[in-house]
Amino acid sequence: MFSGSIVALITPFRDGKVDDKAFQSLVDWQIKSGSHGVVPAGTTGESATLSPAEHRRVIDLCVEAAGGRVPVIAGAGSNATAEAIEFTRHAQKAGANAVLLVTPYYNKPTQEGLYQHFKAIHDSADIPIIIYNIPGRCVVDMTVATMGRLARLPNIVGVKDATADLVRPLRTRIEIGPEFCQLSGEDATVVAFLAQGGHGCISVTANIAPRDCADLHNAWQAGDMAVVTRLRDKLLPLHQAMFAESNPAPVKFGASLLGLCRDELRLPLVPVTETTRDLVRTTMTAAGLLT
DSSP: OOOEEEEEOOOOEETTEEOHHHHHHHHHHHHHTTOSEEEOSSTTTTGGGSOHHHHHHHHHHHHHHHTTSSOBEEEOOOSSHHHHHHHHHHHHHHTOSEEEEEOOOSSOOOHHHHHHHHHHHHHHOOSOEEEEEOHHHHSOOOOHHHHHHHHTSTTEEEEEEOSOOTTHHHHHHHHHOTTSEEEESOGGGHHHHHHTTOOEEEESGGGTOHHHHHHHHHHHHHTOHHHHHHHHHHHHHHHHHHTSSSTTHHHHHHHHHTTSSOSOOOTTOOOOOHHHHHHHHHHHHHTTSOO
């Protein structure tokens, strides 16, 4: 259902507020640059520090700017099931094509708790759901067995897998089947993830290098491994630079160098250090993104 290079959008700010114009311009640029889908209000979009009203506004702006050209997978997760239900219902009403629901963070639910959380959201709305499994941020790790149990529900269609476990997509494919959509949440592992049964990547790096990220997936679909290999190697330094400090601080600085937004984050995130700035500039220049 969803495949290719899907960008985990940053949320531009201006003087502490969401910069609507910059955000919609970013969405349009991403689509024109070849991205196969967009994810507003995810981790990279600083969803943790968006107010509920801002969260909903970002989804509305994204759906409007996308204009049906590519799928919009709206971030709708929360560690409170009731709030995740509210965000999911809003995303459906706004016209999003799917929602991305992160595993509940801080609460540390059991596998049964994870199942009941996602089932409650599933039963509250009629929109495709992609589970976001990122134990490094959320502490909990959804097992393949729990994922398989949830996949029996008709609207739970896939996973964003940020475990960096490259056996996981193969196990998931065997357990659940090839139609279950598997999207990598780790840019640097994308080619290996695809080879193990994945369908695409929800990418941080695509914020600043959408064309190269999309071209890599296009080449994979076409079976052109020479292009895949060239772009994989070209993009690796960028992937590493984007995580030199906490995401999305490095990628937001990179986007500011391209004139896409201000280098403005919300506390407790702060702008990257001068050392990281130099690294981001250097890698973007080497990749041909800056002159």
